[in-house]
Amino acid sequence: MSEDATAQKQDSPDSDIEIRAEPDGASSPPRKRTVFASILIELREASPLNKILIALSVAGFVLGTVGWNVLSGLNDEPSTSDVMELNQKVADKEAELDALRHRELLDELARQKGVKPEHLLPLFQAAERELPREGFEQAIGDAVEALLAKANERVPDFKDDAVIEDVLRQAREKLKTLDTEGAIALLEGRLRESDEARQAERLGEARVARELAEIAADAFQWNKAAAAYEKAGSLNSADVWAWFKAGDIHKLRGDLSSALTAYETGRYFAESLGKERDRSVGYIRIGDVEMARGALDAARAAYSASLEIRQTLAGRDPSNTQWQRELSISHTRIGDVEVARGALDVALAAYSAGLEIRQTLAVRDPSNAEWQRDLAISHNRIGDVEMARGALNAALAAYSASLEIAQTLGGRDPSNTRWQRDLSVSHTSIGDVEMTRGALGAALAAYSASLEITQTLAGRDPSNTQWQRDLSVIQTRIGDVEMARGALGAALAAYSASLEIVRALASRDPSNTQWQRDLSISHIRIGDVEVARGALDAALAAYSAGLEIAQALAGRDPSNTQWQRDLSISQDQIGNVEVARGALDAALTAYSASLEIRQTLAGRDPSNAEWQRDLIVSNVKLASVGNKPAQRYEAALAIARDLLETNRLAPRDAWMVEDLERRLGEERAGETR
Known part of the structure; x- marks a missing residue:
């Protein structure tokens, strides 16, 4: 506002006091005192009785602080702090007056109702906190009447037990004397006792359910076991862990949806309770389900979450062997995802990180069977990567270490089904x-050793889907050897x-992508036999069934390199049949589709010897048409x-270089004629 600002006037029904705004540092002309405005406003809002008391109570303050200045006509206006202090004094006096009136009301009600004043005190204190000043007396009176009416009500007959009815009657007796605090304390105490009793009862029922679950699981009554967990x-x-065990049973029986729900529930409770280790276990199990469903990104995310937690725990206490072991498991699971994606170098790095931890643990205590088993698994995984890279000697060394x-372990306890399965897997890898x-004879011997173990396990529990799948896998491997030997029957x-096995599994849970893939492979293998037998129509039907599944899987996740390769193989097989039927155009279409997939895969990872070999096959097939x-x-x-020079050409394929040189020479010779 400028220095020559005009005066502003504020009208009040109680005063004609003028208030003039002035710039900083300007002198104030004579004026009437604004402190009176504040006093009068307070008086205007008060009741008649309060007006008298307020006026009396503040008179001394006014005269003592600003009154003399006003009466003497001095020009100094009271400061803001003076006005605030005055307002606080007024409020304090009002509170003192309210307290006096409330005490008189309390004593009067106590006399009228024949109760102790201290019983009414909590009611008044609560009302003073919660109710406005206006209507206070009426509200207190209504509350007292309502409480007394409640006290005289007959306790309803709800078929409650005697203890409950007795507590309610005791509470009503206390209300008859308006002892609300006593009634509330009595009822709250009973509720606490009931809550504690219910909690104890729930925990007891939980222990019973746990016992039932464990017995049912040992008795192979999986549905009862899962429900009880x-x-x-x-x-x-x-x-x-009850949720995790329920999920394990669902997963074992092929119900991935129920397994995922159980694992997610367990992980949620672990997180809410701050159980970091259990939360990491939940993520591992969730990742396992996602892997089985073929959802590689979701699996990787779950495994990575587990890895992050376990790295923190293991770093917090490097001497904790359990945390170290679980960290190695997370590394291994991430390697599994990367293998499925075709990222062999990344997979090998993850497997190697897990192997390093497991070697340290195994050396620390060679008698620890669990750590020895973990070490065997790491060797086997590294062997898988070396196989995919075409490094057969390195693969054999890793598989042999795992087999040993x-x-x-298998010899130590033949009844341990997990160790027996591990032994069968090692034989299969060799x-x-x-x-x-x-080396067909050596391959058949290894596969036969695996088959013997797997048949025993699968026969022991036909409902164990993992063992049933293992049996189907080894049957396929033996069929491969027999095909190579020419024993078509x-x-x-x-x-x-x-x-037969994988068809039953796939029908049990169509969402299980692993079983769907197994079914596709079985159709293709049977198609191979039918081609060799000359039954082209039967072969085409088998290949088409496999192709349909492969297309569905590849379309679900284009990043899954295994599924993409499967699709390329199916296209190749269809092309083979079309060539045998003389439909070269149809064969060219199928071979071209296969080559396109294989070029993409080989470009993604040139170190993958298997994918490079696939390129050789596709080029030869296209040349043949x-x-x-x-x-x-x-x-x-x-x-x-290139494969030969880098030691990645398998011995069984050693003939390829010479054969291709011959074919290329003949083709060029034909072009010059």
Whole structure:
């Protein structure tokens, strides 16, 4: 406001006091005192009795602080702090007056109702906190009448037990004397006792449910076991592992949806209770389900969450062997995802990190069977990566190290089904190397050893889906050996046995992508036999069934390299049948579709020897149907020579370089004629 600002006038019904705004530092002309305005406003809002008391109580303050200045006509206006102090004095006096009036009212009600004043005191204190000043007396009176009416009500007959009825009657007796605090304390105490009793009862029921679950699981009554574990978890939220065990049963039986729900529930309770280790376990199990469903991104996210927690725990206490072991598990799971994605270098790094931890633990205590088993698993995983890279010697060394441990553990306790399964897996892996090297006798021996163990396990519990799948896998491997030996009847028998198992599994849970993939592979293998037998229509039907599944899986997740490769194989097989039927155009379409997929995969990871070999095959097949033969053979030969020079060409494929050189030479010779 400028220095020559005009005066502002504020009208009040109680005063004609003028208030003039002045700039900082300006002198104030004579004026009437604004402090009186504040006093009069307070008086205006008060009741008649309060007006008298307020006026009397503040008179001394006014005269003592600003009154003399006003009476003497001095120009100094009271400060803001003076006015605030005056307002506070007024409020304090009002509070003193209210307290006096409320005490008189309390004593009067106590005399009227014949009760102790101290019983009414909590009621008045609560009302003073919660109710406005206006209507206070009426509200207190109404409350007293309502409480007395409640006290004289007959206790309803709700078929309550005697203890409950007795508590209610005692509370009503206290209300008759308006002892509200006593009545409330009595009822709250009973509720606490009831809550404690209910909690104890729930915990007792949870223990019963746990016992039932464990017995039912040991008796192979999986449905009862899963339901009982879930009941135990719902009754006792602290029992996070009850949910995990329920999920394990659902997963074992192939119900991935129910398994995921159980694992998510367990992880949620673990998080809410601050149980970090259990939360990491929940993430691992969730990742396992996502892997089985083929959701690689979701699996990777879950495993990474687990890894982050476990790195923190393991870093917090490096001497805690359990946390170290679990950290190695998270590394291994991440490696599994990367293998499925075709990122072999990343997978190998993850597996190696897990192996390093496990070697340290195994050296610390060679008698610890669990740590020895973990070490065997790490060797096996690294062998898988080396196989995919075409490093057969490195793969065999890793598989052999795993087999040695598995044989030791399996021999220690033949009744331990987990160790027996590990032994069968190691035999299968050794067989895979021998098959790739072309040593059919050694491969068949290894596969047969695995089959014997797997048949025993699968026969022990036909409802165990993992063991049933293992049986189907080893049947397929044996069929591969028989095909390579030319024993078509034996091959068809093995493939058919595998198909029967995976068809049953896939129908049980169509969302299980692993089982769907197994079914696709079985169809393709049977198609191979039918081609060899010359039954082209039967072969085409089998290949088409496999192709349909492969297309569905590949379309679900284009980043899953395993599914993409499966699709390329199915396209190849369809092309083979079309060639045999003389439909070269149809064959060219199928082979071209296969090549497109394989070029993408090989470009993603040139170190993957298997994918490089697939490129050789696709180029040769396209050349065989007249598609740029010289160019195709030349491309195939370049890849084969590179694999040979880098020691990644499998011994069974050693003939490829010479054969491709011959084909390319013949083609070029034909072009010059």
